[in-house]
Amino acid sequence: MLTRPRLYPQAQILARYECMFEAKSAYKTATFLDCSSDDLNLLIWGIKIHVRGDFVWSKYLVSSGAAIKGGGEEAWSADMSQLLIGNKFASGRHSRIYRGVYKKRDVAIKLISQPEEDRDLADLVEKQFTSEVASLFRLHHPNIITIMQFVAACKKNPVFCIITEYLAGGSLRKYLHQQEPYSLPLNIVLKLALDIAHGMQYLHSQGILHRDLKSENLLLGEDMHVKIADFGISCLESQCGSAKGFTGTYRWMAPEMIKEKRHTKKVDVYSFGIVLWELLTALTPFDNMTPEQAAFAVCHKNARPPLPSSCPVAFGHLINRCWSSNPNKRPHFKEIVSILDSYAASLEQDPEFFFRPSNLLMVVLFCDAYRSVLMPVNRLL
Numbered sequence: 073m074l075t076r077p078r079l080y081p082q083a084q085i086l087a088r089y090e091c092m093f094e095a096k097s098a099y100k101t102a103t104f105l106d107c108s109s110d111d112l113n114l115l116i117w118g119i120k121i122h123v124r125g126d127f128v129w130s131k132y133l134v135s136s137g138a139a140i141k142g143g144g145e146e147a148w149s150a151d152m153s154q155l156l157i158g159n160k161f162a163s164g165r166h167s168r169i170y171r172g173v174y175k176k177r178d179v180a181i182k183l184i185s186q187p188e189e190d191r192d193l194a195d196l197v198e199k200q201f202t203s204e205v206a207s208l209f210r211l212h213h214p215n216i217i218t219i220m221q222f223v224a225a226c227k228k229n230p231v232f233c234i235i236t237e238y239l240a241g242g243s244l245r246k247y248l249h250q251q252e253p254y255s256l257p258l259n260i261v262l263k264l265a266l267d268i269a270h271g272m273q274y275l276h277s278q279g280i281l282h283r284d285l286k287s288e289n290l291l292l293g294e295d296m297h298v299k300i301a302d303f304g305i306s307c308l309e310s311q312c313g314s315a316k317g318f319t320g321t322y323r324w325m326a327p328e329m330i331k332e333k334r335h336t337k338k339v340d341v342y343s344f345g346i347v348l349w350e351l352l353t354a355l356t357p358f359d360n361m362t363p364e365q366a367a368f369a370v371c372h373k374n375a376r377p378p379l380p381s382s383c384p385v386a387f388g389h390l391i392n393r394c395w396s397s398n399p400n401k402r403p404h405f406k407e408i409v410s411i412l413d414s415y416a417a418s419l420e421q422d423p424e425f426f427f428r429p430s431n432l433l434m435v436v437l438f439c440d441a442y443r444s445v446l447m448p449v450n451r452l453l
Contacts, residue, residue: 156173349391
């Protein structure tokens with residue numbers, strides 16, 4: 073017979089939301105029943121808990137322009153009676169991600185808490201939540217994570233919730249760390265890289281910068297299908313400005329962002345170059361440095377992760393272009409997709425394509441020809 077987990081007093085539930093979901097048992101599942109403007113009802117192990125006060129469900133997204141307004145909640149908020157929260161499988165500085173079920177579908181539930189002690193940081197966390205929801209609701213692409221519903225809730229220290237589809241394959245980073253270094257077949261590298269590039273090409277076509285593209289934020293579904301996730305620090309290109317106060321991930325971050333300079337879509341291209349290096353090596357970039365040391369080396373020594381001797385020349389050429397210190401020399405994702413498509417077609421016809429020295433000239437000529445056609449067009453835009 074299973075023992076029921078400890079039921080926490082209201083004060084503890086309000087103070088630490090994760091207490092509700094981390095009971096040490098084989099059935100760590102809680103059901104949100106309903107909520108009004110002030111109250112929250114929970115169902116844990118068949119016992120209904122009513123928590124009064126301090127819950128104010130007052131902020132909801134009502135436009136894709138990231139505006140937060142009161143009213144109009146019904147169109148966007150989740151039906152909490154349909155939400156089941158289970159095991160935690162990932163966490164960040166201010167968030168916990170749980171596996172769950174929403175309307176009989178497997179979902180990932182991201183709970184984001186605002187710090188009480190730092191008002192500026194709390195405002196930043198709320199802004200990132202708003203940005204992520206705004207981005208997800210306007211994006212529809214097979215290589216972009218799908219949002220199911222979202223709900224914004226406030227208590228002593230506000231907690232926000234985003235519900236997205238659940239991808240059982242986990243993150244690309246987790247998958248790569250399960251592989252032997254340099255062991256991923258090139259056809260798999262190409263498939264994964266193309267999925268990412270297609271998703272990023274679409275994202276940029278919508279005028280959105282991701283700004284935190286890395287293997288941890290790339291999720292794997294069925295048939296090794298990649299979806300881009302975590303849009304917490306994304307922004308519209310027209311509203312990005314400088315990177316002052318920006319909280320990204322140094323190992324994948326472009327030098328202009330590290331220096332807190334004004335930046336463009338090309339910061340995502342730099343990060344893609346690092347991800348492409350990860351696919352070829354299955355290693356962590358700058359793993360012999362702290363994040364701060366890596367940032368210093370990138371900015372002041374023009375350091376990059378070392379390309380392995382086994383790296384095909386074609387990939388090395390593309391990676392070096394992507395992580396160029398000059399953003400203007402980095403290709404757009406439209407060109408990256410075209411290049412990778414040509415690699416995939418060539419590899420299908422000739423399994424030794426990447427290892428024939430004569431193909432280096434073809435790769436360089438292709439890239440130069442593509443740029444010669446594209447550059448005059450870009451000048452007209």
